[in-house]
Amino acid sequence: MKSRHLHDPARLAIAASALLHLGVTAWAIGLRWEHLAGNGLWVAIAFSGRRGRQLALLLLPMWLAGVAYEYFKFLEIYRGSIRVSELYELEQRWFGIETADGLRIPAELLAERTNATLDFVTGLAYIIYLWVPIAMAFVLYFIDPVRMSRLTWSLFLVSLMGMATYLAYPAAPPWYVADYGLGPADPAALPSAAGAARFDALTGWDYFAGFYSRSANVFGAMPSLHVSFPLIVVGAVWGMGPRWTLSTFGFTVLVAFSAIYLQHHYLADVVAGFLYGVAASVIVARFHGQPVVVGETTLLRRRRLRGRPQQSKA
Numbered sequence: 001m002k003s004r005h006l007h008d009p010a011r012l013a014i015a016a017s018a019l020l021h022l023g024v025t026a027w028a029i030g031l032r033w034e035h036l037a038g039n040g041l042w043v044a045i046a047f048s049g050r051r052g053r054q055l056a057l058l059l060l061p062m063w064l065a066g067v068a069y070e071y072f073k074f075l076e077i078y079r080g081s082i083r084v085s086e087l088y089e090l091e092q093r094w095f096g097i098e099t100a101d102g103l104r105i106p107a108e109l110l111a112e113r114t115n116a117t118l119d120f121v122t123g124l125a126y127i128i129y130l131w132v133p134i135a136m137a138f139v140l141y142f143i144d145p146v147r148m149s150r151l152t153w154s155l156f157l158v159s160l161m162g163m164a165t166y167l168a169y170p171a172a173p174p175w176y177v178a179d180y181g182l183g184p185a186d187p188a189a190l191p192s193a194a195g196a197a198r199f200d201a202l203t204g205w206d207y208f209a210g211f212y213s214r215s216a217n218v219f220g221a222m223p224s225l226h227v228s229f230p231l232i233v234v235g236a237v238w239g240m241g242p243r244w245t246l247s248t249f250g251f252t253v254l255v256a257f258s259a260i261y262l263q264h265h266y267l268a269d270v271v272a273g274f275l276y277g278v279a280a281s282v283i284v285a286r287f288h289g290q291p292v293v294v295g296e297t298t299l300l301r302r303r304r305l306r307g308r309p310q311q312s313k314a
Contacts, residue, residue, distance in 0.1 A: 123199025
């Protein structure tokens with residue numbers, strides 16, 4: 001490590017923030033391997049050189065979003081009245097399907113038509129829905145840091161929008177209604193993997209059982225941030241060509257279907273997730289300035305420069 005790195009305010013701030021997060025988390029929640037790995041990687045990137053410093057600063061919004069979600073459980077004392085039947089009845093009115101058994105909602109019909117292939121594909125999509133934006137952030141850093149910065153700040157903004165909605169309008173997901181009914185809410189209800197438990201049973205990997213046992217919010221059906229996150233990736237790559245746009249949008253549609261199929265969200269939640277994702281992307285694109293980088297040393301810039309005619313010297 002070069003000695004000048006130890007005197008750089010940005011690097012020192014990153015290291016101090018990571019240590020503070022680890023200390024508070026150890027005291028308030030308990031440390032897990034991902035806390036150590038995530039903070040350790042962030043600090044290592046920051047101290048790896050000039051470009052590493054730039055990348056670490058561009059990753060700051062993602063780190064902030066993760067910290068906010070981690071501590072969201074401590075804000076539940078401020079949430080409004082929990083809605084159990086409202087979303088279910090709204091789903092019936094807007095998206096209900098008449099059957100021989102009466103009016104059914106999409107999540108109920110899909111829960112009766114499961115198969116191992118869909119269980120595996122939707123479960124896998126639900127695992128990587130967050131890793132795709134993270135991976136794309138690193139990819140975009142080497143292609144166009146401006147796009148990466150818009151991606152990370154959009155993720156941060158939509159996370160705050162979603163958590164604010166969870167406090168103002170806490171609502172039960174479809175699996176809760178299936179397990180507990182439409183009666184008064186049970187604030188002590190434990191998180192559930194719901195349909196994702198079939199992925200665990202199919203693979204022998206208790207991923208979702210462990211993940212949802214640590215969930216910060218049971219009554220967070222509206223909106224579906226599972227949909228918002230990959231949709232923000234679509235916004236970040238918009239204009240880079242059909243391969244980027246179609247592949248990322250296709251993944252967003254898969255996650256949206258998975259959210260309903262696995263009984264984690266209503267179709268109304270998915271629509272709201274789309275709208276939140278679009279809103280966050282538009283807001284950040286409108287007010288976002290240049291990212292925290294020195295110069296534009298990207299693949300896109302080099303390609304543009306190669307395409308320009310050489311100017312003759314006077």
